[in-house]
Amino acid sequence: MSATIEAPRTIPPAAPDEPDVPRRLGTRRSASDKAFRAVLLTSGAAVLAIMGFVGAFLLLRAWDALSQAGWSFLTTQAWEPDSGNFGIAAILVGTILIATVAVVVAVPLALGVALYISEYAPTRIKQSLVSIVDLMAAIPSVVFGLWGFFFLQGRITDLARWLSTTFGWFPPFQVPGSDPSDPLATATVYTSSTFIAGLVVAMMIAPVVASIMREVFTQAPVGEREGALALGSTRWGMIRRVVLPYGKGGIIGGTMLGLGRALGETIAVYMIISPVFAIQWHVLANGGSSVSSLIALRYGESTPFGMSALMAAGLALFLMTLVINFAASSVVARSRSGASS
Amino acid sequence: MTTMAPARTEVRRQLTGVRVSDLLNLCGAGAAAIALTALLSSQLAPITSPLGFVAVATAVFLALYALLVSLTERGVAVRDRLVTVVVHGLAFTLLAVLVFIVVFTFARGASALPHLNFFTDDMAMAGPLDPLDVGGIAHAIVGTLIQISIALAITIPLGLLTAVFLSEMPGRFARLVRTVVEAMTALPSIVAGLFVYATLILALGVPKSGLAAATAISIMMLPIMVRSSDVVLRLVPGTLKEASYALGAGQLRTVWQVVLPTTRSGLTTAVILATARGIGETSPVLLTSGFTAAMNTNPTQGPMVSLPLAIFQFVKSPEPTMVARGFGTAAVLMLLVLTLFVVARVVGGSNPLKKDARRRAREQQRRARADHRARRAKRTSRPARTDQPVPQEQS
Numbered sequence: 001m002s003a004t005i006e007a008p009r010t011i012p013p014a015a016p017d018e019p020d021v022p023r024r025l026g027t028r029r030s031a032s033d034k035a036f037r038a039v040l041l042t043s044g045a046a047v048l049a050i051m052g053f054v055g056a057f058l059l060l061r062a063w064d065a066l067s068q069a070g071w072s073f074l075t076t077q078a079w080e081p082d083s084g085n086f087g088i089a090a091i092l093v094g095t096i097l098i099a100t101v102a103v104v105v106a107v108p109l110a111l112g113v114a115l116y117i118s119e120y121a122p123t124r125i126k127q128s129l130v131s132i133v134d135l136m137a138a139i140p141s142v143v144f145g146l147w148g149f150f151f152l153q154g155r156i157t158d159l160a161r162w163l164s165t166t167f168g169w170f171p172p173f174q175v176p177g178s179d180p181s182d183p184l185a186t187a188t189v190y191t192s193s194t195f196i197a198g199l200v201v202a203m204m205i206a207p208v209v210a211s212i213m214r215e216v217f218t219q220a221p222v223g224e225r226e227g228a229l230a231l232g233s234t235r236w237g238m239i240r241r242v243v244l245p246y247g248k249g250g251i252i253g254g255t256m257l258g259l260g261r262a263l264g265e266t267i268a269v270y271m272i273i274s275p276v277f278a279i280q281w282h283v284l285a286n287g288g289s290s291v292s293s294l295i296a297l298r299y300g301e302s303t304p305f306g307m308s309a310l311m312a313a314g315l316a317l318f319l320m321t322l323v324i325n326f327a328a329s330s331v332v333a334r335s336r337s338g339a340s341s
Numbered sequence: 342m343t344t345m346a347p348a349r350t351e352v353r354r355q356l357t358g359v360r361v362s363d364l365l366n367l368c369g370a371g372a373a374a375i376a377l378t379a380l381l382s383s384q385l386a387p388i389t390s391p392l393g394f395v396a397v398a399t400a401v402f403l404a405l406y407a408l409l410v411s412l413t414e415r416g417v418a419v420r421d422r423l424v425t426v427v428v429h430g431l432a433f434t435l436l437a438v439l440v441f442i443v444v445f446t447f448a449r450g451a452s453a454l455p456h457l458n459f460f461t462d463d464m465a466m467a468g469p470l471d472p473l474d475v476g477g478i479a480h481a482i483v484g485t486l487i488q489i490s491i492a493l494a495i496t497i498p499l500g501l502l503t504a505v506f507l508s509e510m511p512g513r514f515a516r517l518v519r520t521v522v523e524a525m526t527a528l529p530s531i532v533a534g535l536f537v538y539a540t541l542i543l544a545l546g547v548p549k550s551g552l553a554a555a556t557a558i559s560i561m562m563l564p565i566m567v568r569s570s571d572v573v574l575r576l577v578p579g580t581l582k583e584a585s586y587a588l589g590a591g592q593l594r595t596v597w598q599v600v601l602p603t604t605r606s607g608l609t610t611a612v613i614l615a616t617a618r619g620i621g622e623t624s625p626v627l628l629t630s631g632f633t634a635a636m637n638t639n640p641t642q643g644p645m646v647s648l649p650l651a652i653f654q655f656v657k658s659p660e661p662t663m664v665a666r667g668f669g670t671a672a673v674l675m676l677l678v679l680t681l682f683v684v685a686r687v688v689g690g691s692n693p694l695k696k697d698a699r700r701r702a703r704e705q706q707r708r709a710r711a712d713h714r715a716r717r718a719k720r721t722s723r724p725a726r727t728d729q730p731v732p733q734e735q736s
């Protein structure tokens with residue numbers, strides 16, 4: 001800055017008996033500004049009211065069912081609200097299992113894509129890859145459901161059979177009722193499983209997760225990257241010491257956001273899974289459940305009390321995604337790269 | 342935004358270089374892995390699944406590749422090569438699967454798409470056994486457009502005003518609104534649908550209709566839109582706003598003539614991406630709109646079907662023509678999302694702040710390249726001349 005503002009040469013003489021006090025600074029808003037602020041405040045309040053009403057209504061309607069079921073709501077594995085025997089133990093476990101499979105499959109793939117785009121891809125195709133991944137994140141979930149139902153379901157049973165026979169010693173991979181020594185055994189014990197639903201959801205969330213991770217990786221400071229390279233590190237050394245520590249917040253945040261999406265996914269899961277209301281630990285075996293597909297399945301035939309029970313299940317799901325989302329945003333905000341989001 | 346944009350944008354250097362031996366290592370390890378896995382599966386333990394074969398072959402390939410590289414390189418370099426291969430493999434797997442999902446949808450829907458009646462007719466006169474040249478999805482296209490228009494009419498004014506509220510009137514109340522909105526982005530869409538089903542349809546007696554579906558979509562879209570617009574609005578440089586205030590403009594004038602024009606492209610992108618999300622949602626519509634095979638242009642009365650719901654209903658049928666219709670509808674829906682996305686890219690690409698940074702980076706790269714060329718030309722023609730200022734390397 002070369003130009004300086006010169007102080008006025010002549011200072012009006014202050015009245016000697018008045019002490020020098022700082023002037024009161026205030027804003028007098030014009031009428032249009034006042035109206036504008038009122039409109040803004042109203043819309044903010046309206047959004048708060050709508051959102052608060054949704055939450056409060058869910059809680060209120062769920063209360064009937066929750067107060068009747070008590071703690072058994074969390075431990076019962078059946079869903080017969082009208083006879084009072086209902087709980088979310090099975091469907092909550094099912095939801096979490098599907099989301100776990102999805103995250104376990106999606107995160108390495110997403111990490112690979114994010115690293116490839118930010119570190120390895122030639123500059124020429126980088127921008128188009130970014131666009132492709134972002135576009136894939138916007139594809140409606142019903143399309144993934146179609147793919148899962150008409151393509152994956154039939155092809156993946158081979159892999160499920162192989163996994164269960166080879167890694168059957170690992171309890172979740174066991175498939176009760178299957179007979180590996182029988183070559184003519186039907187494949188239906190492997191269809192409509194948590195595993196397949198998880199794979200479809202994984203493909204759905206992977207672009208979202210990859211997009212977030214890529215965003216953070218590309219922001220890693222160039223100076224530190226080149227410093228690492230100048231000190232003789234390989235490209236992987238640079239990634240491990242500079243890019244990954246810098247992008248840790250993005251990796252965790254992106255994963256949790258993907259987990260939140262996976263927990264709430266309805267249609268893709270609903271199209272694939274055949275619902276059971278018992279805890280199904282065997283992810284490769286037929287049958288599973290999730291809160292959202294339960295709602296999609298049962299909303300139409302529900303009595304008012306059944307509706308209340310569904311609300312309670314929806315509330316439980318909402319609380320779960322809520323906790324995960326807040327954890328994700330606090331992790332991202334506290335990380336070094338989080339200032340931008 | 343705490344610091345000013347640096348005058349010189351940092352440009353990352355391109356690290357490339359492929360040697361013949363790298364390629365040979367890759368090919369050799371690949372061939373050996375396939376051969377070894379084939380041997381394993383034919384002699385030792387049969388691998389019944391093709392995907393299982395690929396999995397085993399991949400593991401063998403990585404081991405062999407590490408072995409090959411370690412013949413000539415040190416441990417650090419071996420790890421580097423291994424990671425390079427793994428990252429490329431993961432990236433190409435995911436991208437290939439995603440592209441395949443899109444191609445698969447178009448391929449299965451290809452038999453339905455060429456028929457013009459697919460876009461101009463509804464399904465009222467077409468039964469499940471009718472061929473593809475009868476009936477179409479005009480009712481679903483119209484339904485989607487009506488529902489998303491109603492949802493946008495609710496969410497754009499409310500969402501943008503709230504985002505402006507959050508950035509212009511910070512304070513305890515704004516913080517509360519922001520927290521609640523952020524919490525609501527976690528609301529699963531099926532729960533939004535269930536809420537509308539329980540309030541509008543069961544409690545208030547509104548019939549299952551396009552209006553109810555639009556309400557459910559709005560409840561789902563509103564927090565997304567507020568949140569992404571809020572992020573965009575926060576990027577407006579404080580200096581711009583202060584300059585406006587210093588010139589004597591009021592708050593309304595500043596927002597109208599400084600904040601909104603600066604963020605116009607970002608806000609448009611936020612709106613379009615939220616629209617893409619809203620269009621593709623199936624579950625809230627499934628609970629609230631009802632299903633019909635006939636055209637219905639009245640959102641307040643009678644069921645109104647939308648594209649995702651039509652897909653869902655079509656593929657429930659065992660008839661191949663209905664499934665083909667379902668895939669054709671999915672292709673149309675994807676094209677719609679793609680169009681929105683391209684529009685968002687075109688609009689978002691003209692962000693003045695971003696564009697300026699990109700242009701500077703390009704300019705700098707071009708200058709560096711020109712300098713390099715000039716230097717080389719000079720060196721070859723007149724090697725004696727060395728007093729030319731050497732261009733500074735960027736750090």
